[in-house]
Amino acid sequence: MSGQLFFGDNLHILRRYVNSNSVDLIYLDPPFNSNASYNILFKGPGGKKSQAQIEAFDDTWHWGIAAEEAYDDVMRSGARTATTLRALRNSLGENDLLAYLSMMCVRLIELHRVLKSTGSLYLHCDPTASHYLKVILDSIFSPISFRTEISWKRSSAHNDAKQGRRQYGNIRDVILFYSKSAAEWTWNWQYTEYDVEYIADFYKYTDGNAARRYRLSDLTAAKPGGDTRYEWRIMRPLGGNWVADLTDSYKSPKPMWEYDGKIPYGKRIWAYSYENMVKFEESGRIAYATSGMPSYRRYLDEMPGVPLQNNWDDIKPPSSKERLGYPTQKPISLLERIIRSSSNAGDIVLDPFCGCGTAVHAAEKGGRHWIGIDVTFPAIQVINDRIRHYLPSAQYVVGGIPQTTEDAAALADLDKFQFQFWAVALVGAHSRYGKGGDQGVDGQFFFKMDSKTDGTGIISVKAGKNLNPAMIRELRGTVEREQAEMGVFICLTPPTPQMEREAATAGFFESSQGRHPRIQIKTIDELLSGNGIDCPLLYTTVTMAEAGRRSDKLSQKRPTLPSSELLRQRNLLLPITGKKLPLKTKQSELEFEPLRRAIKGLVA
DSSP: OOEEEEESOHHHHHHHHOOTTOEEEEEEOOOOOOSOEEEEEEEOGGGOSOEEEEEEEEOOOOOSHHHHHHHHHHHHHOSHHHHHHHHHHHHHOSSHHHHHHHHHHHHHHHHHHHEEEEEEEEEEEOTTTHHHHHHHHHHHHOGGGEEEEEEEEOSOOOOGGGGTOOSOOOOEEEEEEEESOSSOOOOOOOEEOOOHHHHHHHOOEEOTTTOOEEEEEEOEESSOOTTOSOOEEEEEETTSOOEEOTTOGGGSOOTTEEEEEEOOSTTOEESSOHHHHHHHHHTTOEEEOTTOOEEEEEEGGGSOOEEOOSEEOSOOSOOTTTOOSOTTOOOHHHHHHHHHHHOOTTOEEEETTOTTOHHHHHHHHTTOEEEEEESSHHHHHHHHHHHHHHOTTOOEEEESSOOSHHHHHHHHHHOHHHHHHHHHHHTTOEEOSOSSOOTTOSEEEEEESSSSOEEEEEEEEEOSSOOOHHHHHHHHHHHHHTTOSEEEEEESSOOOHHHHHHHHTTOEEEETTEEEESEEEEEHHHHHTTOOOOOSOBOOHHHHHHHHHHHHHHHTSOOOOOHHHHHHHHHHHHHHHSSOOOOOTTOOGGGGHHHHHHHHHHHO
């Protein structure tokens, strides 16, 4: 298996399932404590008006029992981190920020434990709490294990002045890079392309044969070594170009030829041995100045580029093609860069806050093993859909999700909302609205009615034992109100015969793939056994996002009006403007909106 995906609290997963000194690279993009709730937005295909929107995570932290337990865990660890966190409590007091730092601190201690001695950690954050997190990381890893602070420009400049912002615009995130060891860590240099001005200034010579750009580099050095203080013999026909005299022709000079010998100027020496200089000459790597002093040809197409620095402004936010509707989604190119820099093929990459799975996607794509953890099931569903769509050959296991009806009941007792999210995902649907205010819609899904038409399904989930026919009638009413084609009722316990009869009275709907019951009842046991719903081909998270992008492009096409209608509107505008508009039969209907407003005001 190349990967392991866990549903659950990462602190519990780390302590129970991840061994010490077993992970090569950790990337984490935790909530930033910016006091916001972030929603996953699943836009329906074909411009469907219904949108599934659920809370992905709440970025607001509060001091309470969970934070106090995390703080106590750190105090009991006996590590120097306890002193740091205690000082922060004395300084900040018991507030939301300390709750966030306590919850992060206990997890960072576990992440340090699972890292190999040559491993690295990248913590992605924003300026809200990055300075506090660095102090905590210094206390866990030690200050000398701090490698650098990467600044990622995540967006272009904002015009926030109109919104009343009274400070500089914030367009960057911070990525703190630590190695477990201060002496040895996995590192692979990465390079970026040279800019045009640099190429024009430095690679200004062109090889006449292949038109390859090159620059001239000094063949001398300041420190002596070996036989690097020798005379380099050259010769040329009178008025011609210098070449190396490798056969000591100067000892028997030819008429009309000029001979010379060059040594490094001053106290400098040759940077290469005589044997290497001969190889350079024979391979056409040496160019000669008019004076006869040799230089080395460095070809642009052989150079790796500019060594990567810690200011990353060349990676843009996720493109529309990459977007999955998940908040705070990072571009895969960002994670690919980090993974290439600090791991090798076959290494293990861990993301304990894996969200929509960009890190595990990049790890799988780059030939690494991976571990992903998230505490919300919608995130697990997005990752599943993403890996199966883009990397269908990937082999991985999902842990922490119910495998039996008993597991499902336990999840329902622990967190009814996560049970609901999980149950909805069992049929390939997506939860809607999240915790509360669902208007009878716990989930929805989209499917292909035929090659041109999409259909909608509504999900209702009940974990309780007191089931009755009224619940089916309510689902039927919701299906009608939402103008959906079908509804699915998911329950933990078997339905009553009256409920099954009520569902049967709803009848069927037709698709290009056959007849399907309009209202279907499925138990958790049936779904876990592979007995899914009777439905046309479903959209997944990824295919829904793709279909949504296609519908957005179609909606951007400008509508047209018949030429007769264009003529009528142009004539109506004449008394107002005093001039005729050019008549274009493909002119957008939107272009006549000012006209309509003007006419409406004139009539009034």
